[in-house]
Amino acid sequence: MILVFCIALGVVQWCYAEAACGVVSKKKWDGMKPLHVEYLPRPVDIVIIQHTATPGCSADNECEELIRNIQENHMEQQKFWDIGMSFVVGGNAKVYEGSGWLHVGAHTYGYNRRSIGISFLGNYNNDEPTPEQLEAVKNLIKCGVEQGHLSPDYHLLGHKQLISTESPGRKLYREIRTWPHFLEDASAIMNKS
Known part of the structure; x- marks a missing residue:
């Protein structure tokens, strides 16, 4: 179960959801508040x-430093409100809270x-995702369904199916195409202009 705490600060409301599903909370990886x-x-x-499409990581401290750098880039250079991804998975097979479920x-x-956007730290045109990383993401998705964050009939897609990018990389894309809920033809859900 996720516990949600909200604080009203003038017109800004900030909520902290205690991470569930085995996710390393933003507080634990020393992330900035949105x-x-x-x-x-x-x-x-x-x-x-x-x-x-960054270097990968295998140790907790390396992964957390990479995520903090990504968050800083997103907030300082790109002017996002927070780190862009919902969740980030490291080479250490830990899932880190980004913007989260909420x-x-x-x-x-x-x-x-x-x-929900789940990003693997690394470049998966070059690197193979580990079985542990893949299992961590499958468990996150399963927990998301169980907790009511994801619809039981959700669609799974690779980033490149929706925008012009190489993400998630050839090797990771090849893997997710074998997962349940993978949507081969994204045209039904694509935004129409």
């Missing part, structure tokens, strides 16, 4: 798998208000 939040309507029916992320332009 500048602003927009709540994600749940349950969400789209899960987007990505990679960061808040709209900034991971896939045009789809942020209707999806």
Whole structure:
């Protein structure tokens, strides 16, 4: 069960959801609080798998430093409210809280208000995801369904199916195409202009 604590600060409301599903909380990885939040309507029916195209990591301290650097880049250079991804998985097979289950992320332009973005630290054009990383993400998704954050009939997609990118990388994309709920033809859910 997720516990939610909210604090009203003038017109800004900040909520902290105690991480569930085995997720390393933002507080534990020493992340910054979001500048602003927009709540994600749940349950969400789209899960987007990505990679960061950064170096990978295998130790907790390396992974946490990479995530802090990504968050700083997103908030300082790109002017996002928070780290863009909903969750980030390291080479240490730990899942880290990004914008989380409750808040709209900034991971896939045009789809942020209707999806969860899960990003693997590393470049999966070059690297193979480990069985432990893959299992961690499968468990996160399963828990998301059990907790009511994800619809039981959610669609799983690779980032590149929705925008022009190489993400999640050839090797990770090849793997997720074998997962239940993978949506081969994304045209039914694509934003139409």
